[in-house]
Amino acid sequence: MQAGDNKSYDDINVTPMVDLYLVLLLIFIIMTTAGVQGVKVNLPKAGAPSKMEGPKMQAITVDNSGNIKLNAEPTTLADLEAKLGAVKAKTPEAPIVIRGDTATPYQTIMDVLDTVGRVGFSNIGLATKPKK
Template sequence: MQVQNDAQPYDTINITPMLDLAYVLLVIFILMTTAGVQGLTMNLPKPSNKPSTEKHDVKVVQVQQGGGVTINGAGVSMAELESQLNAAKASDPKFNVMIKGDAKAPYAGVVSVIDLVNKLEIENVGLVTGRIGS
């Protein structure tokens, strides 16, 4: 009785399980990186077709290049800014705040002003994208 040995060595490797694992790791990586992204919550005003006849005070808060803050052109600290915005809100609850950041200003300064405005629950807030008065 003779046994035939038809077993030949494999000349290819099955990479399908390795590709499945790579795709699963890729999906997990994508999900984990997008879950870590955080943002700011702001209540932006809704556009209206009716022109407003109401006139409210406007406070322009600008974050300077060195991190300093001005309100309507006068330099203030964050504590003074908070007290001035509180006083303006007490006199006119619907006053407007426009936040402008210098192109070279630290982003953290702009975020801290936005956080302050949110903390004071000021409703009419705008972010200035162009130049004011220049």
């Protein structure tokens, strides 16, 4: 033993411990993001749902030739306002979904939106498909 080697060994080298923590953190992040994407499961069956009271959604469909349908029933733009008025009287907060074909003239969709707005519905949605 030399005279200069009398220092104590109270210092702990934490570098390997920090490396271990970083590796564990990386594994945790990878496993968490992998689990978020979803796992396919076989869902259990349930009985028939009880009748829920609430506003019934109204679907307005406009095809590529400009034909308008309210809940699969053909109608005209003038009749649409009267039919929506009757729906508004029964269920004022009924949601309206407008579905249009990609080849539908934009003006027809705007006419339908204008009619729905005149009747007084505020819960309006436009149906779309996600891009692939």
